[in-house]
Amino acid sequence: MSTSDHPNQTEHRTQNDEPGTCPECGGALTADRKHAETQCADCGLVVEEAAIDRGPEWRNFDESQHSGRSRVGPPTTKTRHDDGLSTTIDWRNRDANGNALSPSKRQRMHRLRTWNERFRTRDARERGLKQALGEIDRMGSALGLPEHVRETASIIHRRAVEENLLPGRSLESISAACLYAAARQGDVPRSLEEVTAVSRVARNDVARSYRYLLRELSLEVEPNRPEEYVGRFASQLDLESAIEYRARDLLEGARADGIDVGKSPVSLAAAAVYAAALLAEADVTQDDVATVTDVSEVTVRKRYRELLRADDDCPL
């Protein structure tokens, strides 16, 4: 752990990384691979948002990537269950010369076979688990989810493994589904779109795996409340906290009037934020809100009008 007090050694092993500049002080940002964070070199501000977007998927190990530090573990893609890595013991009770085995040896071979089988499947599970946990951690960081959510996701995933729910589904969709469920349980939900954006699978795959897990593990996840999105949306749009509170008020009114039933919580949150910003004369367009919230412009309009109409002022 030598803190480099001699700055003569320039780091040049991450040339292709373009972390950008710090929003606070404008200093250069350094990507911390180990914690999947992006940190400012000057003021130390950690901007996890930057980790959300794009960039090459570093988890794809292709040959051209001659990175010195790669993850320990099997190459991820295309790996069959235990290709070539495990031993099987023939079922024929013969020795190497083809002679029949004595009864005692036969018994012994039988024991070896069963144990070998146990270890083999166990190893395969371990590997899958390691990879899945890595994925959960990665996606969790990219989404800026706190540590305990990732732990919850890991626990859910472990249960899924124990219940033998994995066969037939892609590892990544399961991991994403675990994370999605954990985020909701932790009251810091991310929308399905946001989760799929950092995963490599289609939105519907995640949704399907999520429902599957919910049913098979009988997880209890309460319906999302729009308020849980408001804070994040407001801060992503650089809005004052007064506007955020106003948005919550609007949602409250909406619930009282029952306009919220059947509507997507994300849509309502987006609309509330926009409506509140509008009332406060903030410089926010529908397009801004739509982009940040992954809700279409059209829906934002539809909902925010309803919110204002139901609110205790603004007579149309």
Add this chain to the structure above:
DNA sequence: CATTCGTGAAGACGAAT
């Protein structure tokens, strides 16, 4: 020109059958 607002067709989803 940018932003907002409205529309109709089309897809997705949940509930009911």
Add this chain to the structure above:
DNA sequence: ATTCGATTTCACGAATG
């Protein structure tokens, strides 16, 4: 498994500033 109803999105154009 299919149908139905509401929601959401997309693409487009009109109105407004």
